[in-house]
Amino acid sequence: MDISNLIEEMTTPIHDFLVKNSESHTIRCYMPGHKGTEDPLDITEIDGADSLYDTDTNGGKGIIAQSEKNASKLFGSKRTLYSCSGSTLAIQTMLTLAKLRGNGKDHVIAGRYSHRSFINSCVLLGLIPSWVYPEEYLCAAVTPESIEAKINSRTLAVFINSIDYYGGMSNISAIAEVCHSHGIPLLVDNAHGAYLKFAPVDLHPMTLGADMCADSAHKTLPVLTGGAYLHIANEKYCAMAKEAMALTATSSPSYLILDSLDRCNRTIAEKPFHIAEICNKVTALKRHCADMGYVLSQSDYMKVTFDCAAVHSTGFAMAEMLKEFGIECEYADEYRCVLLFGSGSTDVDFETIKTVLRANTPRSVFVRDLPSPPVHIRTQTACSPAKAYFSGKVRLPVMMTVGKVCAGAVAPCPPGIPLIMPGEVVTIDAARALRDKGIADIPIVV
Ligand SMILES: Cc1ncc(COP(=O)(O)O)c(C=O)c1O
Structure with missing residues (x-):
């Protein structure tokens, strides 16, 4: 069209x-x-x-x-x-x-x-x-x-x-x-x-x-x-x-x-081509990043996603480095760091990011101890999300919830993706993953 x-x-x-x-x-x-x-x-x-x-x-x-x-x-x-x-x-x-x-x-x-x-x-x-x-x-x-x-x-x-x-x-x-x-x-x-x-x-x-x-x-x-x-x-x-x-x-x-x-x-x-132009600028930035030795995960047109684990670093370290130079990322976790662009992104933004990345090679975000690789949390479902959510519930310290049924969606935000769902049984892996994400307590069906 x-x-x-x-x-x-x-x-x-x-x-x-x-x-x-x-x-x-x-x-x-x-x-x-x-x-x-x-x-x-x-x-x-x-x-x-x-x-x-x-x-x-x-x-x-x-x-x-x-x-x-x-x-x-x-x-x-x-x-x-x-x-x-x-x-x-x-x-x-x-x-x-x-x-x-x-x-x-x-x-x-x-x-x-x-x-x-x-x-x-x-x-x-x-x-x-x-x-x-x-x-x-x-x-x-x-x-x-x-x-x-x-x-x-x-x-x-x-x-x-x-x-x-x-x-x-x-x-x-x-x-x-x-x-x-x-x-x-x-x-x-x-x-x-x-x-x-x-x-x-x-x-x-x-x-x-x-x-x-x-x-x-x-x-x-x-x-x-x-x-x-x-x-x-x-x-x-x-x-x-x-x-x-x-x-x-x-x-x-x-x-x-x-x-x-x-x-x-x-x-x-x-400006029918403006969005496509921004996308092309993001694609060009990705090429520059790869040339500079950064490893990128495959991503859509508007995101640059650094695979930090691949260069012996974390998304957090990368985000911290960028922040020092006045660049705030959309999202970072143990493994990746995501820059999100949009219709309002400017040429100055792209140039500044390029300059900062060139001055800070992947080596500058090297970390000594890498976190363990991510795992899927797979667990049994005890009841429907609605039944779990509307049951009587208490909040318990996360490591005391193993074997119990979760009564709400527990999601660090961003990204707002629940690690455990209402109605699911909390496993030891799930409890550890929640604890490692800084979640202190979660709602449990009583
Ligand atoms: C994948 C995904 N779906 C849905 C939403 C909800 O969008 P909104 O914030 O516009 O309500 C978000 C928000 O970050 C999201 O990341």
């Missing part, structure tokens, strides 16, 4: 309304209490402002409905909904929609290193995860074969995270083919990949065959924190989508976030 052809259509109805309202001299006898003094564009659902979850009942002609249609056009979806509560709300919504159309089925096949918003949605909706293990700890990429092997008569949906925190991606087209051959929807947590639609090669899940997908616009596009999309490709989920989103969402979505989502449509259409 040539986005530049869409420039005329990419109006900014939300922004235009907010600006006009801010320039009017009406007395604000409506929420919020700051009456425009904090930010004149920050309003509530006044006359003409539409209402995020009622765009359909407002006749589909309001400013939010129009803006969402613009986003839908850009992303090539059947329908796109804005979320002011991140991908977290979009993930809850897509699982709600799957359940609404799921004829009583309740199993969701999911990659084990899914974000906690997935398991929390399972708790809320009474769904049961059926885990597929990626090859490596914390990587999310799962194979179509491993998914197909798990499909049974209770399978409601397949849920995968692609792109993951390290920048790993799954073969979405092949997984979509497997899902569709069994009549099962594929739901993709694309929180890190909203930009993929505009990358040098369009690898967005909507393009590759996902039925629904959650994008954190705020992670890589010029959108305020909290702004996200729920994209829907499958018509059967469209009609109930707003109602499903309203189930767990705030009834006061931020117009400042809606404004930035609205303007993002225009920005993308005005």
Whole structure:
């Protein structure tokens, strides 16, 4: 799709309304209490402002409905909904929609290193995860074969995270083919990949065959924190989508976030190659890093992921070194360090990073004692996530929980990927892994 052809259509109805309202001299006898003094564009659902979850009942002609249609056009979806509560709300919504159309089925096949918003949605909706293990700890990429092997008569949906925190991606087209051959929807947590639609090669899940997908616009596009999309490709989920989103969402979505989502449509259409250019600059930086002797893990266009263990170091040491030179990374752990770029990254950023890396060869982040390699935590499931979560519970010091049933998702953040899930039995390996991540106590079913 040539986005530049869409420039005329990419109006900014939300922004235009907010600006006009801010320039009017009406007395604000409506929420919020700051009456425009904090930010004149920050309003509530006044006359003409539409209402995020009622765009359909407002006749589909309001400013939010129009803006969402613009986003839908850009992303090539059947329908796109804005979320002011991140991908977290979009993930809850897509699982709600799957359940609404799921004829009583309740199993969701999911990659084990899914974000906690997935398991929390399972708790809320009474769904049961059926885990597929990626090859490596914390990587999310799962194979179509491993998914197909798990499909049974209770399978409601397949849920995968692609792109993951390290920048790993799954073969979405092949997984979509497997899902569709069994009549099962594929739901993709694309929180890190909203930009993929505009990358040098369009690898967005909507393009590759996902039925629904959650994008954190705020992670890589010029959108305020909290702004996200729920994209829907499958018509059967469209009609109930707003109602499903309203189930767990705030009834006061931020117009400042809606404004930035609205303007993002225009920005993308005005500079149709900007995102691809940033991606190319990240690719060039990766080449420089490799030339300088850094070892990189394979990652998506917007991430540079240093495999620090490969050069006898840790992600923490690398992050510390970068911080000393004024570079704050997105994520670091014992093994890797991740730099995340986005639509706002500048040439000065790229040049500075290159200079710092050149002046600090991998040898400068050598560490004496490397941590042991990561292991998968595999354990038995004692009960469903919802049953465990809503049972009576206490918090216990982590090393006293071995053999007991975990009552919540325990996830260091970032990356927000639970090490142990509600309903799972805590093993000695799990307890040690939690302790090593600095987690002192965890909720246990009593
Ligand atoms: C893989 C993944 N999925 C979902 C989310 C939730 O996204 P949001 O913060 O937009 O709610 C995150 C947040 O970091 C994430 O990393």
